[in-house]
Amino acid sequence: MKSWKWVQLLTLSLIVVMVFTACGKSGNSGNSESSKEGSEVKITLLNSKGEIQAQLEEAAKTFKEDNPGITLEIIPVPAGQSPFEKASALYASGNPATITMLDTGDVEKFKDRILDLSGEKWMADAVDRSTSLTTFDGKNYAFPLAIEGYGFIYNKAVVDQAVGGAFDPATINTTSALEDLFKKIEASGKAPLIISPMDWSLGAHYLPLAYAGQSADAAAVAKFVDDLKAGTVDLGSNPVFNGLIDTFDVMAKYNIDKASPLSGTYERGPEVLGKGEVGIWFQGNWAWPQISSFDTASGQYGFLPVPVSNNADDFGNTQISSAVSKRLVLDKEKNTAEQQAAAKKFLEWIVYSEKGQDFLVNKANIIPAFKNITLEAKDPLAKSISEYIAKVKTEDSMSTLPADHWAKIGASMQKYLAGAADRATLTKEIEEYWKSVK
Structure with missing residues (x-):
């Protein structure tokens, strides 16, 4: 009887070990899946140009087609609220956008929270003086999105x-x-x-x-x-x-x-x-x-x-x-290195890809601040400004x-x-x- 109890105890112990082993394998399997899922990077862009919300959303879809591992969500600044106010509120909530579209005068207020973009490829192609107002202590903190x-x-x-x-x-x-x-x-x-x-x-x-x-x-x-x-x-x-x-x-x-x-x-x-x-x-x-x-x-x-x-x-x-009216800045406080890299890839996509340039000039009707973009504006207002x-x-x-x-x-x-x-x-x-x- 005594030995039978030992057999029962031994069997129970083996079962426990097997359960924990299985759980451990299951857990490792889950982490493996998580790692695979982790290759999908989600980034956000706070848009303060309401008139191009639809165009930006379409650009985000096109960008994802070219970069399947990156999902870009466009968040509009509510009507009547300034980009500074909305961006400040998002930082206060601990959930800033990966990319924030700011007015030029607001960039300096966020310079301790955003990335130094001085070393980016597009800096060499930016038009003269387009980054001068967002450069502090020799570092440029913003991407010049639009001349308006x-x-x-x-x-x-x-x-x-x-x-x-x-x-x-x-x-x-x-x-x-x-x-x-x-x-x-x-x-x-x-x-x-x-x-x-x-x-x-x-x-x-x-x-x-x-x-x-x-x-x-x-x-x-x-x-x-x-x-x-x-x-x-x-x-x-x-x-x-x-x-x-x-x-x-x-x-x-x-x-x-x-x-x-x-x-x-x-x-x-x-x-x-x-x-x-x-x-x-x-x-x-x-x-x-x-x-x-x-x-x-x-x-x-x-x-x-x-x-x-x-x-x-x-x-x-x-x-x-x-002037260059709108700037894109990249958060460095809450967004991961992977998200920051994805955001930088989006900026390069705008400047150097045919689809990105098409979005900027033909879809959003923006006068670009980059010398390498040679597409001529199709809309009459951009043409008129270019003539002036x-x-x-x-x-x-x-x-x-x-x-x-x-x-x-x-x-x-x-x-x-x-x-x-x-x-x-x-x-x-x-x-x-x-x-x-x-």
């Missing part, structure tokens, strides 16, 4: 009819000339223009023309901004600022939505311009995909500068605003404004547009804002 420009977009069919012949954009070089064009468009039975009242359009694009228009010298513009911060600028007596607001007053007078100036939406702008209901829209080349869906002018559109005086020789009257660049008729966009500039100054501009604030109030709010900037 903005000003008055005109529908050639509408303005040709208004002027009774072939419209020459070079004739619009003063505020008075602009108003004369508005009058002619109105007389032809069309609305002269539409003002899109979003804070980002007014605060990040329109009002900054008052800063950039101070001088063709970038150093002088930088000093002007420093003086604004120091509180030593009297905007009320500044001719460029007042000239820009004079032009804005003319715009407000001929705005199709002047009865309810804050009711407009971004989506309404391309519709009424494309359909020929208005002749002009203040916006940038990024709007072409939306305009094209309503196009009744056979793709005939172009840009006019925003004049700031009645002297055609004054700087700004014949220049449109352009070729003629050296551009002024640098204000790419390094504080992250909250568009929201705060945009709100002040909205009040002014709606008649809820006069010029003195607008001027004071802008001056007070800059004094609060650290």
Whole structure:
């Protein structure tokens, strides 16, 4: 009986050993599977150019076809939220995107959390000065995604009819000339223009023309901004600022939505311009995909500068605003080395593959910041900007404004547009804002 118990114990022990051995093998098998699965790398891209969300999603699919082991998810920045705010929130949650699309001025704020990209292959092909504003202590932290420009977009069919012949954009070089064009468009039975009242359009694009228009010298513009911060600028007596607001007053007078100036939406702008209901829209080349869906002018559109005086020789009257506007940065805090490598591969795919270049130029309608990309822009707005660049008729966009500039100054501009604030109030709010900037 005693020996029988020993046999039972021995048998039980063998069973336990076998079970654990099996579990161990099973566990090893699982780890092996996990290792195989680990070859699939998932990365994310935070997109702050909402108008190319669909194109980016399609590019992600094409990229995966070329790189089967990499899955790229495109995360849109919510409407009304700045890329800085969304990126900061993701970092605060401990879940930053692998690739984040930032405005130029925000890159420095994240430089301790993002990769140094100075040694990347595409650096040698980047156009001159395209990485200068994202280089700190000799290290470049960002990929220059897009050269963009903005000003008055005109529908050639509408303005040709208004002027009774072939419209020459070079004739619009003063505020008075602009108003004369508005009058002619109105007389032809069309609305002269539409003002899109979003804070980002007014605060990040329109009002900054008052800063950039101070001088063709970038150093002088930088000093002007420093003086604004120091509180030593009297905007009320500044001719460029007042000239820009004079032009804005003319715009407000001929705005199709002047009865309810804050009711407009971004989506309404391309519709009424494309359909020929208005002749002009203040916006940038990024709007072409939306305009094209309503196009009744056979793709005939172009840009006019925003004049700031009645002297055609004054700087700004014949220049449109352009710069590298969007940058891609790569997280180094939370994303793995494999994810970082996959993200770098995506950047190289954009610059060097035919499919990547096609996405950038033909699908997203972006003017590339790389010399090796020789595809010519197909859309008329990118072509128009390229012509201004070729003629050296551009002024640098204000790419390094504080992250909250568009929201705060945009709100002040909205009040002014709606008649809820006069010029003195607008001027004071802008001056007070800059004094609060650290």
